[in-house]
Amino acid sequence: MNQVIFRKRLLPLLVLLLPVQVLAAGAARLDFASGDVNARSASGELRSLTKGSELQAGDTVLTGRAGRAQMRFSDGAMVSLQPQSEFHLDEYRFAGKVDGEERGFFRLLKGGLRTLTGLIGRANRDNYKVSTSVATIGIRGTEYTVSYVDPETVAIATGEGRIEVCNQAGCLIVASGEAAIVRGNQELPRLTDSRPRLDPAQPLLADVRPVFSSGDESLQRGGMASGPGYTMQFASNSSTPQSAGNVTAQFDSGDLLLFADAGVQTYQIASGAAESGSRDGVIGWGRWTAAIKEDASVLPNFHYVIGQMTSLANLTGLGDGTYTYSLANGGATTPINSSGVAGTLTSGSMVAMFSGGSMELALALGLNINSANYVFNGSLSPTTRSPSFNITSLSDGNLGSGMASGMFVGSNAEYVGISYAVTPFNEPTVVGAAALGR
Known part of the structure; x- marks a missing residue:
């Protein structure tokens, strides 16, 4: 049953738990890149990203009007960015196992994403967060999408599992197949019938598709026939x-x-x-x-x-x-x-x-x-x-x-x-x- 939990949170940002497995040198590697996809380092240096490019803590991934990117994090998490998105890797730490020291803190600054979670956050959900401008989302082993409707409004949908959406007004549990919308920090998150979509749908390469198979099945429950x-x-x-x-x-x-x-x-x-x-x-x-x-x-x-x-x-x-x-x-x-x-x-x-x-x-x-x-x-x-x-x-x-x-x-x-x-x-x-x- 969905329940609204009325408790205050100090964080004014939207936080999602996303995990990240050790890929030798970096936090993540691009499995797919199409169109204009770049990364801005912590020092402000801009570089172009292609399939196989690595990402480090402090990087910001930017997709252009026709840009799309899919990242595989070292704990097994996957993140797919829609066009005109900005996704920042605040802090990342994973030593190949869950030992309490793992960290994955991120920010969605613009646009939208779809994600499948990995190992970080499974044992301690506070170790993984993705922030936006209006709420905090905690995951419980799941697949979900997040997209900005405007700078102060975020739409969210759960594919599998459950997420907890929180801001300063309180919290809302969003179960599998449900969607929610968050308008600002002071208005309670609420359920909605409209699901955010990553548009256009990202083509998945053959070597990536199995990673998303369970999440994709959850997105194929609709009944509108072409x-x-x-x-x-x-x-x-x-x-x-x-x-x-x-x-x-x-x-x-x-x-x-x-x-x-x-x-x-x-x-x-x-x-x-x-x-x-x-x-x-x-x-x-x-x-x-x-x-x-x-x-x-x-x-x-x-x-x-x-x-x-x-x-x-x-x-x-x-x-x-x-x-x-x-x-x-x-x-x-x-x-x-x-x-x-x-x-x-x-x-x-x-x-x-x-x-x-x-x-x-x-x-x-x-x-x-x-x-x-x-x-x-x-x-x-x-x-x-x-x-x-x-x-x-x-x-x-x-x-x-x-x-x-x-x-x-x-x-x-x-x-x-x-x-x-x-x-x-x-x-x-x-x-x-x-x-x-x-």
């Missing part, structure tokens, strides 16, 4: 909420959408942070740093929800009645405004009232961003029953406005998928996507 027949709702900083139909979709093993082909228009994931989630293999949602379109134009802060839209015949087959959908039975992306500030979709609900060939909808979205709370409401007056819809008049009652694009998903309309863009009064526009279930 292929045709999907409909996608999406929004971004440069596009209002809208729909793309007849989509052929490509998903990775963690249900992250990688490519959507809607015929004339296509959408491809760009380098950077990403997150994803899904329910029952029926509906998926996610966020990309940006989408690249068929004409090479870019849609920054791209949020989507995708699924096989309910047919009109099946929607009609529901008959007359009122159906209530809520966020509690679905999931959502991390809402982010056009200034790059991340928030929380605190609530979401939709009531669908069907009568004959018509329907009436009422949508409510609760948001917290920049420490302010907003509730946006909107409705669709009785109209022809349809699997898709647009609500163009969301309002928070305080001069804030917005709109949403949505659809019913599943053979019996088990879910509603929406993309939205809302603008609190005198504040930047917030973009997100959500799946609501009934």
Whole structure:
């Protein structure tokens, strides 16, 4: 059972336990390097890294926009860095055995990583730490991912085992298959349905793949099948909420959408942070740093929800009645405004009232961003029953406005998928996507 442990910690940083086995001279060796990958020594000297390069305590590994790196530490731990990451080796000590003197202290300064743990920290978890700007993570023999959403927000997911995520507000146990988000030092870590993704997925060389096999299996539990027949709702900083139909979709093993082909228009994931989630293999949602379109134009802060839209015949087959959908039975992306500030979709609900060939909808979205709370409401007056819809008049009652694009998903309309863009009064526009279930 997950439990929140309310105790103060003096460390204001995010700390993960990662282990490190003795490779003759260095703390770690690169098993894989692609694109722009460099190391900055403690003295400030910059050097290029390739497969086989060694790392020492005091080094900082830096990956460029297309750079990826995978490190094997001397205690058997593996760390895979996504593009545009900075990972610093603060202190490292391992004499080939667990004798109480082993140390592995690291900092994730930027970007994201995936890791499989090794020997350091197994006997004494305090001997291994990875710090970020907002919390402390203790491992218990596991595989997990960590990624910055913004400079003060970190998203975390556990593949195998359990991790303990702590900051000054308290601690949270995140078990296998679960995800959490940490916003600053003073807000308690919380569970979320959206998992951070290392984007693009790192290709593993044949001699490295066995080391990651157990962790990779834990990332292949998703149920979104690649292929045709999907409909996608999406929004971004440069596009209002809208729909793309007849989509052929490509998903990775963690249900992250990688490519959507809607015929004339296509959408491809760009380098950077990403997150994803899904329910029952029926509906998926996610966020990309940006989408690249068929004409090479870019849609920054791209949020989507995708699924096989309910047919009109099946929607009609529901008959007359009122159906209530809520966020509690679905999931959502991390809402982010056009200034790059991340928030929380605190609530979401939709009531669908069907009568004959018509329907009436009422949508409510609760948001917290920049420490302010907003509730946006909107409705669709009785109209022809349809699997898709647009609500163009969301309002928070305080001069804030917005709109949403949505659809019913599943053979019996088990879910509603929406993309939205809302603008609190005198504040930047917030973009997100959500799946609501009934």
